[in-house]
Amino acid sequence: xxxxxxxxxxxxxFKHRVELDPKYAEKTWKVLEHAIHEIYNHNASGLxxxxxxxxxxxxxxxxYGEKLYxxxxxxxxxxxxxxxxxxxxxxxxxxxxxxxxxxxxxNKSLQMIRDILxxxxxxxxxxxxxxxxxxxxxxxxxxxxxxxxxxxxxLLDTLLDxxxxxxxxxxxxxxxxxxxxxxxxxxxxxxxxxxxxxxFLEVSASFYSGESQQLIExxxxxxxxxxxxxxxxxxxxxxxxxxxxxxxxxxxxxxxxEMISNHMQRLVHMENSGVVNMLVEDKYEDLxxxxxxxxxxxxxxxxxxxxxxxxxxxxxxQLVSDPERLKDPVDFVQHLLDEKDKYDKIISKAFNxxxxxQNALNSSFEYFINLNNRxxxxxxxxxxxxxxxxxxxxxxxxxxxxxxxxxxxxxxxxEKDVFEKYYKQHLAKRLLSGKTVSDDAERSMxxxxxxxxxxxxxxxxxxxxxxxxxxxxxxxxxxxSPYCEIGDGPTLAVQVLTTGSWxxxxxxxxxxxxxxxxxxxxxxxxxxxTHTGRRLTWQTNMGTADIRAIFGNGQKHELNVxxxxxxxxxLFNSADRLTYKEIxxxxxxxAPDLKRCLQSLACVKxxxxxxxxxxxxxxxxxxxxxxNDKFMSKFIKVKIGTVAAQKESEPxxxxxRQRVEEDxxxxxxxxxxxxxxxxxxxxxxxxxxxxxxxxxSRFLPNPVVIKKRIESLIEREFLERDKTDRKLYxxxx
Amino acid sequence: MKLVSFAVGRSTCVQQRSRTMExxxxxxxxxxxxxxxxxxxxxxxxxxxRNMLTSPGGFAExxxxxxxxxxxxxxxxxxxxxxxxxxxxxxxxxxxxxxxxPEITLELMMAANYLHT
Numbered sequence: 001x002x003x004x005x006x007x008x009x010x011x012x013x014f015k016h017r018v019e020l021d022p023k024y025a026e027k028t029w030k031v032l033e034h035a036i037h038e039i040y041n042h043n044a045s046g047l048x049x050x051x052x053x054x055x056x057x058x059x060x061x062x063x064y065g066e067k068l069y070x071x072x073x074x075x076x077x078x079x080x081x082x083x084x085x086x087x088x089x090x091x092x093x094x095x096x097x098x099x100x101x102x103x104x105x106x107n108k109s110l111q112m113i114r115d116i117l118x119x120x121x122x123x124x125x126x127x128x129x130x131x132x133x134x135x136x137x138x139x140x141x142x143x144x145x146x147x148x149x150x151x152x153x154x155l156l157d158t159l160l161d162x163x164x165x166x167x168x169x170x171x172x173x174x175x176x177x178x179x180x181x182x183x184x185x186x187x188x189x190x191x192x193x194x195x196x197x198x199x200f201l202e203v204s205a206s207f208y209s210g211e212s213q214q215l216i217e218x219x220x221x222x223x224x225x226x227x228x229x230x231x232x233x234x235x236x237x238x239x240x241x242x243x244x245x246x247x248x249x250x251x252x253x254x255x256x257x258e259m260i261s262n263h264m265q266r267l268v269h270m271e272n273s274g275v276v277n278m279l280v281e282d283k284y285e286d287l288x289x290x291x292x293x294x295x296x297x298x299x300x301x302x303x304x305x306x307x308x309x310x311x312x313x314x315x316x317x318q319l320v321s322d323p324e325r326l327k328d329p330v331d332f333v334q335h336l337l338d339e340k341d342k343y344d345k346i347i348s349k350a351f352n353x354x355x356x357x358q359n360a361l362n363s364s365f366e367y368f369i370n371l372n373n374r375x376x377x378x379x380x381x382x383x384x385x386x387x388x389x390x391x392x393x394x395x396x397x398x399x400x401x402x403x404x405x406x407x408x409x410x411x412x413x414x415e416k417d418v419f420e421k422y423y424k425q426h427l428a429k430r431l432l433s434g435k436t437v438s439d440d441a442e443r444s445m446x447x448x449x450x451x452x453x454x455x456x457x458x459x460x461x462x463x464x465x466x467x468x469x470x471x472x473x474x475x476x477x478x479x480x481s482p483y484c485e486i487g488d489g490p491t492l493a494v495q496v497l498t499t500g501s502w503x504x505x506x507x508x509x510x511x512x513x514x515x516x517x518x519x520x521x522x523x524x525x526x527x528x529x530t531h532t533g534r535r536l537t538w539q540t541n542m543g544t545a546d547i548r549a550i551f552g553n554g555q556k557h558e559l560n561v562x563x564x565x566x567x568x569x570x571l572f573n574s575a576d577r578l579t580y581k582e583i584x585x586x587x588x589x590x591a592p593d594l595k596r597c598l599q600s601l602a603c604v605k606x607x608x609x610x611x612x613x614x615x616x617x618x619x620x621x622x623x624x625x626x627x628n629d630k631f632m633s634k635f636i637k638v639k640i641g642t643v644a645a646q647k648e649s650e651p652x653x654x655x656x657r658q659r660v661e662e663d664x665x666x667x668x669x670x671x672x673x674x675x676x677x678x679x680x681x682x683x684x685x686x687x688x689x690x691x692x693x694x695x696x697s698r699f700l701p702n703p704v705v706i707k708k709r710i711e712s713l714i715e716r717e718f719l720e721r722d723k724t725d726r727k728l729y730x731x732x733x
Numbered sequence: 734m735k736l737v738s739f740a741v742g743r744s745t746c747v748q749q750r751s752r753t754m755e756x757x758x759x760x761x762x763x764x765x766x767x768x769x770x771x772x773x774x775x776x777x778x779x780x781x782x783r784n785m786l787t788s789p790g791g792f793a794e795x796x797x798x799x800x801x802x803x804x805x806x807x808x809x810x811x812x813x814x815x816x817x818x819x820x821x822x823x824x825x826x827x828x829x830x831x832x833x834x835p836e837i838t839l840e841l842m843m844a845a846n847y848l849h850t
Contacts, residue, residue: 049785049792050800057847108789115788118781122849 025064028055029071035116036072039109040079052116065124072117076137080106080144088150096158099151100179103141110137142187146195155180159196160203166238167207178242185244197247201254204235208258216263220273222286228259229289252296261297268307275307279346287350301356309360312343316368320375329374333382337405340365366412374653376419379409383445384426387436399441407448414700417667418660420457423449425503427461431468432495432542453697463501471495478526492519496527497539510540510563510589513570540564541593549609552629559609560639564589564597569609572627579624595619600640606633607640661705668701668709673718676731683727684710759786760799761814763807768799775817780849804847809840813848820850 035052038044059068083102090098114121114133121133131139145151159180162172184192208231215224232255239248260267267290268275278287294300319325319339325332343361351357369375383406394402413419430436443465450458475493512520524536543563547570550556561569567587571578578586584594598619602610611626612619671694675687682690687710688703695701710729713719722728757773759782777783785794794800802810812833819831833841 045791045793045796047792048801049788049794050802053781053785054804054847112788112792115784118784118849119847 025059025062025067028059028064029067031055032059032068032116033071033075036075036079036109036113039112040105042105044112049116053119056117057119060120060124065120065128068117068120069124069128069130072113072133073136073140076113076140077144080140084145084148084151087145088148095154096162096176096180099145099155100176100183102145103179103183106137106141110134113137138187142191146184146187146191152195156195156199160200163200163238164203164207167234174242181243189244189246192244197244197250200247201250204251204254205258208255209262212259212263216266221267221270221275221290222273222278222283224263224267225286225289225293228255228293231255231259232293256293256296260293260300264294264297264300264303268303275304276311279308279311279343282342282346284346284349287346288352291351291354301354305357305360308357309364312361312364313367315339316364317371320368320372326372326374329378329381330385332378333406333409336365336369336409340405340408362412365409366414369409369412370414373415373418376413376415377422377653377656379406379413380419380422380426382406383423384430387430387438387441387445389437396440399438400444403441403445403448406445407452410449410452415660416453416457416698417663418656418699420698421503421656421660421663424461424464427464428502428542431464433544457698460501463498467497467501468495471497474527477530478523481526490515490519492516492523494523494527496536510567510587512538512540512563513567515570516566540567551631555632556636557631557633558637560637561601562597564593565601565640568594568597568601572610577624577626580619580621583625598623598625601625604640607638609638609640664699664701664705665709667695667698668706669713671695672706672709672713673731676719676729680731681722681728683725684729687729757798761810762799762801763805763810764803765807767807767810769810769814771814771817773798775814775821778817778820778850779813782848805844806840809837809844812837812841813844813850816850 032052032055035044035047038047056068059065083106087095087098087102110133114137117133124130125132130136146155159177162177166172181192181196184196211231212228215227219227232252235251235255236248239245239251243251270277275287275290277283278290290304291301294304316339319332319335325335340361347353347357347361372378383403386402386406410416410419427442430442436442446458446461446465449461471494474496478494520538527536528534540563545561545563545566547559547561547566548556549559549569559569564587567589568583571583571586580594580598583589583598584591587594589597598610598612600607602608602612602625603617603619609628609631611628613624613626668691671691672687675690675694676682684707688706691706692701692703710719714721714729717732719729720732722730758770759773759776761769761771761776761782763769773786777786782800785792785800786798788795805813816831819829822829823831
């Protein structure tokens with residue numbers, strides 16, 4: 001409703017009337033004062049709200065607002081002083097209850113007073129910038145009751161004492177606590193903070209500092225963390241029950257600081273129960289608890305991570321340098337995979353799949369796998385073992401899982417080209433001996449390598465598969481052609497391999513028995529007749545042969561042997577006893593291979609078709625061999641393996657290494673040229689960094705080697721040194 | 734003198750409404766002693782009356798369910814009651830004019846200030 005002016009006018013008219021009774025204000029105030037007393041004495045039921053309201057209304061209207069307000073302050077002060085006395089007099093445990101009860105009364109009275117003085121609150125208070133009635137009541141309560149000498153410290157001590165009692169296991173009246181802390185909050189959050197929260201946090205800190213000291217002396221790590229966790233949840237529960245929500249962060253910070261931060265290092269390194277022990281014994285629950293607790297404090301997780309990393313590195317280092325383990329590459333890799341599985345499981349179960357932990361795990365593996373420069377070979381051997389025999393009767397998905405795991409190890413390798421080299425060798429052996437279990441698995445492995453390293457990496461491997469297929473066609477052609485004379489002679493299966501795709505070792509061909517030579521020559525004529533301009537070289541070190549043998553008591557056996565072994569055995573068709581020297585001369589098989597063959601022919605129990613003089617495990621140069629007449633076997637077919645899945649001997653290893661180094665040279669050169677072509681001018685260090693990053697997916701090039709390659713490129717005039725600045729190289733188009 | 738509100742011809746609309754609407758009623762008494770029985774809900778449009786009826790501690794008004802206004806005359810209080818109902822309608826979306834006769838404007842304003850309406 002409008003008409004502001006008219007109202008002002010009317011009020012002046014009222015003023016006139018009031019002047020008739022000078023005692024009006026005094027009388028009216030007396031009525032109100034009496035009412036306030038009655039309200040505090042719980043006697044309000046007889047009072048008329050309307051009358052009191054009207055009186056207050058008129059006092060304000062007649063400009064006695066100031067008198068009304070100051071009267072109110074005086075009356076309230078008087079009442080609160082009385083209340084303070086009665087609270088001070090309360091004995092022992094009744095103190096808090098009395099305080100709480102009086103607070104309730106005061107609140108109720110205050111509301112009634114505010115209601116009857118509403119008009120003053122609405123008009124006089126804002127215009128004269130006074131504190132509104134309700135707030136005034138709270139302020140007075142704060143100053144007169146809470147901040148009174150006798151009550152302030154007593155209240156604080158009582159509260160802290162109750163909390164301490166609850167901490168040591170007693171049951172306290174939480175409802176009362178809740179009311180009292182709420183009262184402190186109602187008086188303003190700074191009252192709560194200053195009069196209660198601050199000292200509360202200090203007392204808590206010293207309590208937990210003491211308790212954690214005591215616990216850490218007598219508990220193991222898991223036990224300690226369990227207790228810390230319980231304390232933490234207790235405090236949170238306390239906050240939710242009877243403290244203000246804003247305290248939660250503060251008190252949990254205190255507990256975390258005292259119980260976790262301060263003892264972090266000691267906890268993780270605790271002997272027989274620290275992180276290392278938990279990791280070793282797969283204590284998922286403890287680790288998970290530790291993770292969740294340590295996550296709350298700064299540097300907590302990195303502390304766990306550091307311990308895990310150093311433990312991983314130590315055990316990994318031991319693993320890869322343990323000579324016992326190195327004896328069996330398959331077991332070695334299996335062990336690595338198991339270790340990885342174990343930690344993957346820990347991270348997913350206990351560490352919430354934390355990315356930083358996964359990274360730490362990966363970097364640790366990368367670190368120690370590359371400590372052993374035979375890792376690429378071993379991983380390839382592991383795949384070899386799996387693809388040869390390990391995957392029989394395993395479903396396709398499981399094969400994928402195993403191969404994926406291998407790929408994961410592969411990713412850690414820095415020298416991926418070394419792996420490629422070995423993988424090629426092993427694949428060649430598998431393909432040629434027809435021992436691969438599943439073509440699908442082989443191909444899937446190739447696809448994985450391809451996605452990981454690109455087409456270049458696998459093109460030769462794929463070439464090998466193509467060769468195998470064309471060889472089958474060629475053989476069919478050969479047997480259909482007039483070149484092959486079908487008779488009693490041996491059957492020949494030739495696999496024609498493209499030079500370059502296969503890891504051929506330039507081995508001196510051994511002397512083949514006459515029976516075989518004939519058909520070999522016929523094949524050569526056939527093949528060169530259909531494909532002109534090609535050259536065939538026999539790789540006798542890679543073939544296999546099936547031969548039929550009749551033993552002493554007329555027992556017939558079919559022996560499945562390598563080409564070399566076949567050559568040796570054929571010699572015994574014309575002699576019963578041959579010395580090592582004689583065999584070597586007749587076959588011209590290279591010594592290490594010969595020894596290996598003889599070992600598998602004479603020294604393996606159940607497959608010893610030859611007898612050796614003297615009987616011993618190893619082959620010596622002056623040994624002699626007999627045809628073993630008494631050879632017995634349950635099987636008609638006897639497979640005499642060359643010692644399969646051999647890891648390389650030391651000189652072979654050196655050789656492979658050297659070949660890898662050779663292969664790296666053109667790759668490094670290509671990278672340098674690629675970089676220089678786009679950048680034109682570059683200084684030495686930048687080239688080295690760029691080359692390293694380009695080749696990282698395959699291997700880590702040695703800076704010295706890079707320098708040599710640059711020099712070589714300068715010699716061949718791909719690059720030149722800058723004439724003024726010798727550190728700069730220029731690209732010569 | 735004691736008259737029930739519906740005896741006054743002009744305030745029949747008030748009475749009719751109170752009959753139709755469910756819930757508690759309160760009695761407002763004018764300076765001359767006229768009693769207006771209206772819905773509590775309507776009376777609560779006035780902030781002052783709301784406090785009178787809801788303030789804790791049991792004032793006489795909330796116990797008896799009646800409020801006496803010694804400074805408000807019968808016609809003004811009647812107009813005020815009509816205003817309460819009009820205000821409720823207005824708040825619920827029924828936008829009509831509330832007619833105020835010019836001669837009572839001043840007194841009505843005074844009462845409105847008092848009742849915090």
